[in-house]
Amino acid sequence: MRIVKITMKAILINETDEQKQIINNLMVVFCTAIRYSFKRLLENIKISDLEKAVYKKYNLNIRQAKDAVESARQTILSQKELVKMNYENYCNKIKAIEKILNSKKKISDKKRNALISKLDKRQRKANYFKNFIDTNTIPSVTFGTKEIFIKRCKGLISKEEWNSCRNNRIYSRGDKTKSGNPNLRVIIKNGMSYLEISTLEKTSTNRAIKIQVPIYLPQKLSRKTGKVNGTNYRELFLNHLITGEAYQVELLKRDGKYYCHITFELPKTEVVYTGHNRVIGIDTNPDGFALTMIDNKGNYKWHTYLKQHELLYARTNRRENLCGELAKQVILIAKTYQCGIAIEDLKFKNDKDVHSKFARVKHQFIYSKLLTMLYSACVKEGIETLKVKPQFTSKIGLYKYCHQYGMGVHNGAAMVIARRSYKLKERVPKILKDKLVNDLYKFNKKNEWSKWNEINKNIKGKVGENPDLWLVNRKKILGLVS
Structure with a gap:
């Protein structure tokens, strides 16, 4: 049994002006809560305390508050992983350049100066990322993308466009105990599909008022056969809804349209075709x-x-x-x-x-x-x-x-x-060992990959990196032809 998740891209349709206003307001509040949570997490505020603070400050329900805090936490974790990865990559680049500079091969003055200049740049970058690791911090994060921020600084876009880029999403994790998703729920009514959204408005019993917006679940039909081309995402998701399992929903606003990314698990399948034979x-x-x-x-x-x-x-x-x-x-x-x-x-x-x-x-x-x-x-x-x-x-x-x-x-x-x-x-073929290995006693003591590494180095010394040169000159190098 193997479990795989897929994401289906749906879209809201036939929204009224009132529904658009409600969704836009919810996006502004939710994204603001994410940015607030992001800053507080950098100040080492406890997650449990922060969830309660977001719940009270922004009038979100407790699940929405938890989703906002979790989104901010994941942003910080991903940035820390990127810092580590970039630092390791630049360290490897530095080692590679130093190896070339310290090798016995003759290098022209022009190339040596270029390598020294490149080494200095790589070292500065490595030190830049190492500083974040040592201080347990992350680089500055721009919500709404750095590209759009620069355009706003240059006056190329308006303040409304900038705010639209910063406040354009709602995110809700799934919950099996709540029949799939409590705040962004897909429901089927009279053969039509709707997205049920928990709004900021409350009833007299302090429960969120919900709105239902028509949603189009994708299904691409062939013009010739009328059958579904590729994966039938609609059928897969509708079958998933029947099971009551959890599914994650992210609502994004782009170019005045509301796109809905729904992530759910594929049904468990038995392995039929194996590598047994x-x-x-x-x-x-x-x-x-x-x-x-x-x-x-x-x-x-x-x-x-x-x-x-x-x-x-x-x-x-x-x-x-x-x-x-x-x-x-x-x-x-x-x-x-x-x-x-x-x-x-x-x-x-x-x-x-x-x-x-x-x-x-x-x-x-x-x-x-x-x-x-x-x-x-x-x-x-x-x-x-x-x-x-x-x-x-x-x-x-x-x-x-x-x-x-x-x-x-x-x-x-x-x-x-x-x-x-x-x-x-x-195993290394006998003819390669006889023709390309000098000390067979030491060679036979090595593990499999070390043996092939030595064979590779010896062949590269004769023909270079191009594989075609080995295939063309193989018989001559091995002494099979004169």
Whole structure:
């Protein structure tokens, strides 16, 4: 059994002017409460005391007050995590530059001066973030985004527009004991869906007066077949409502419209397609998926590459659609062969200085979106998903399998990923040890990854970083041809 949450994007429709005014006032009060809570938390006020203070000060009900405080607390936690991550990344960049400067390789004066200048910049940044860690503080936070704040300072937008950006959301956590969500509840009445909102006005018994606003739950129908294209979010959510389970709701105002983001758990599904007999290894790349299938003994079956060049330059919405299409293709293949899939447990960090061209590609490489969509689709369809460590998958596949099965480097990596899901070891071939290792006694004492690291260094010294050069010159380097 696996649990996955998804977010459905709905929208309020046919709101009256009175309802808009009520929602806008509630957003102003709620966002103000968040900013107040944020400042008080930085002053180390106890959360329980702060919740009571917000409840009294802003006339919110106790649940709304708790949601406001929790939203502020999560903002502070995320900022602290970002500070730690940025500090670690800049420390790694500093070590990389120092390694180049201290190496025995000859470096021109121009390049050395450039590296020294870059090292100084990286050191200043690292010291900047280290100061926050030492003092247990966070950088200044601008509610309403820094970009909009700068525009307001320059007089490019009005005060009303600035306030609109700062006061544009209501957030409510779910509660199973309250049939889903107590303050922003989706209800079905006479075949129509409504969002029931707890307002600031109270009855004589001190209970919040509620308004019901029509809400459109998304459902994309095909013009040709009349069937739902992709995931039927409406049906999933309506089934979730029947169970009475909790769901989270966030109401956002953008361009005069009210968008409703509803987060809920997918129904629990049994794993039907497993990697018991065979598995498909998947290597994730900026332009698609490399797939290689093996059996449960690690033997090669076939390989293919699902390429989509548009991922490199398409706009955000278009790229999300392409990611979904790629995931759909993988699901179809896995169900056809009735097998599980194996993917890398990727964790990319911005801890390396790279050239501008690669930086653009890396920035647009939405690997997280690709893998998240693929994993969610596997859960829905009952396909087993195995995550493995990504270290040396490309290099092992390149040096061991590519020439043997006529594969590209990415499909070679996919084969290693698939084999690693079965916990199979990747021994260094005898011919590589004989031709590239000087001291076999010391080499045999090393662990698997250390062995491949040494092989990789020796091959890079002969052909460089380009994998194609190894595939072309492999026989010559190993002395198989004269």
